[in-house]
Amino acid sequence: MHHTGVKLTGALLVGVAAALMASAPRGPVSELRVCVDPYDMPFSNSQEEGFENKIAHLVAGDLKASVVNYWWPSRRGVLRNSILGGFCDVMMQAPVGLDPVATTKPYYRSTYYFVYRADRGLQLRSLDDTILKHLKIGVNMIGYDYTNTPPAHALSARGIVGLVGFGNFLNPDPKADHPEDIVNAVAKDSIDVAIVWGPLAGYWVKHAPVALTMTALPDSDPVSGMPFAFDMAMAVRHRDKELKAQLDSVIDRRHGDILRVLQEYNVPVIEMRPVTGAAPAPAAAPVPARAATPVRDSVTDSLLVTDSVYQGWKWFHVYCFRCHGEDALCTPTCINPLAIDLRWSLSPAGKAFPRDSFVFVALTGRLAKGMPAWNVMLDTTAIQELYMYVKARSDGWLKPGRPHRLSDLQTKSQ
Numbered sequence: 140m141h142h143t144g145v146k147l148t149g150a151l152l153v154g155v156a157a158a159l160m161a162s163a164p165r166g167p168v169s170e171l172r173v174c175v176d177p178y179d180m181p182f183s184n185s186q187e188e189g190f191e192n193k194i195a196h197l198v199a200g201d202l203k204a205s206v207v208n209y210w211w212p213s214r215r216g217v218l219r220n221s222i223l224g225g226f227c228d229v230m231m232q233a234p235v236g237l238d239p240v241a242t243t244k245p246y247y248r249s250t251y252y253f254v255y256r257a258d259r260g261l262q263l264r265s266l267d268d269t270i271l272k273h274l275k276i277g278v279n280m281i282g283y284d285y286t287n288t289p290p291a292h293a294l295s296a297r298g299i300v301g302l303v304g305f306g307n308f309l310n311p312d313p314k315a316d317h318p319e320d321i322v323n324a325v326a327k328d329s330i331d332v333a334i335v336w337g338p339l340a341g342y343w344v345k346h347a348p349v350a351l352t353m354t355a356l357p358d359s360d361p362v363s364g365m366p367f368a369f370d371m372a373m374a375v376r377h378r379d380k381e382l383k384a385q386l387d388s389v390i391d392r393r394h395g396d397i398l399r400v401l402q403e404y405n406v407p408v409i410e411m412r413p414v415t416g417a418a419p420a421p422a423a424a425p426v427p428a429r430a431a432t433p434v435r436d437s438v439t440d441s442l443l444v445t446d447s448v449y450q451g452w453k454w455f456h457v458y459c460f461r462c463h464g465e466d467a468l469c470t471p472t473c474i475n476p477l478a479i480d481l482r483w484s485l486s487p488a489g490k491a492f493p494r495d496s497f498v499f500v501a502l503t504g505r506l507a508k509g510m511p512a513w514n515v516m517l518d519t520t521a522i523q524e525l526y527m528y529v530k531a532r533s534d535g536w537l538k539p540g541r542p543h544r545l546s547d548l549q550t551k552s553q
């Protein structure tokens with residue numbers, strides 16, 4: 140414990156120094172400071188056995204730099220506590236367009252897969268197979284942009300409720316999460332099928348004690364509009380343009396070598412979409428645009444929202460939905476029957492809760508009644524965004540589902 144404290148303080152000082160120096164022009168890097176999870180195979184581990192570790196060394200070697208790892212588990216607050224905090228400069232993989240960071244050129248694309256025991260003879264083809272209603276389905280609960288994963292959304296959009304959640308995003312203990320659990324649960328028959336992100340699926344299916352079948356989901360889901368396939372890139376801070384340019388050129392030079400590393404880990408790679416236009420992508424959606432969705436008319440689009448409401452939607456579906464209901468819907472009761480329909484709390488026809496009361500209860504909770512205090516997880520800005528989202532749902536103009544941001548539509552129509 141003491142050790143950790145000392146290490147963190149050291150890292151903090153280094154971080155501050157780095158942040159101060161970051162505005163100075165950079166020459167060639169001598170150190171590639173990588174943000175990396177110590178217990179997250181096949182991505183990375185503290186023995187540097189994951190494919191992110193291998194790719195980090197490949198990139199560093201090309202730049203004649205050395206790898207300096209900054210270990211921080213992929214948990215709530217990981218970006219703030221690693222790359223955005225200045226403790227490290229590059230994440231070896233992130234979906235293109237992940238909001239708070241800048242992403243390089245993509246170097247691979249993968250998608251979600253059904254994973255089931257070969258001896259079950261299931262032959263699943265799509266999320267609309269009615270058999271899914273009768274199966275126990277495992278999904279990872281939290282995705283790269285810290286909201287529910289696309290399959291979790293897509294299944295609940297179909298009213299499929301037999302979900303078993305995996306992942307431990309809220310537990311700060313780096314060893315609390317066992318990424319292989321979801322695939323092992325299929326092997327052990329404790330769930331019937333899992334829907335798993337390709338790299339995770341490919342690696343653990345190969346290491347499973349029984350034969351497992353993998354079937355790819357389509358690029359995006361026609362019902363929920365969620366994408367399943369993602370272009371994956373490296374990530375840096377927005378201001379580190381020079382580093383981004385260097386990484387882009389390594390990706391060009393060494394693309395074949397990088398793909399060979401992925402192959403060693405049995406990462407299922409699908410064909411990347413052709414890059415349209417030469418201009419760098421503007422600040423894009425947190426997940427790639429919905430490929431199969433036509434550009435919407437912004438006047439009649441009842442899901443079009445400001446960035447604050449969008450942000451509120453994200454927070455809500457990380458922290459609040461499990462009691463107050465997906466899309467803030469409680470019909471007839473909330474998922475947690477003790478919780479309150481927050482649309483009713485804010486509605487003039489209901490409790491007509493003023494904004495300040497909402498913020499107060501959200502921050503301090505009502506512990507005796509089972510409402511947690513969120514001031515440890517969320518700041519006032521986040522609570523204000525939550526209020527705006529719930530208010531929009533309460534007023535009724537915002538329909539259920541993933542909202543669209545104006546910036547997404549502008550990106551798409553370019």
Ligand code: HEC
Nearest residue numbers: 458459462477478479484497500501505508509510513525
């Ligand atoms: C673990 C379950 C749980 C979670 C998660 C949860 N709540 Fe609650 N919440 C409750 C319960 C139970 C109540 C009802 C308390 C009572 O009886 O007064 C409540 C009440 C509230 C109220 C007061 C409503 C009213 O009309 O009095 C607000 C506001 C609220 N929650 C906001 C939130 C927000 C925002 C989040 C997410 C950041 C959240 N809650 C997450 C369980 C939860």
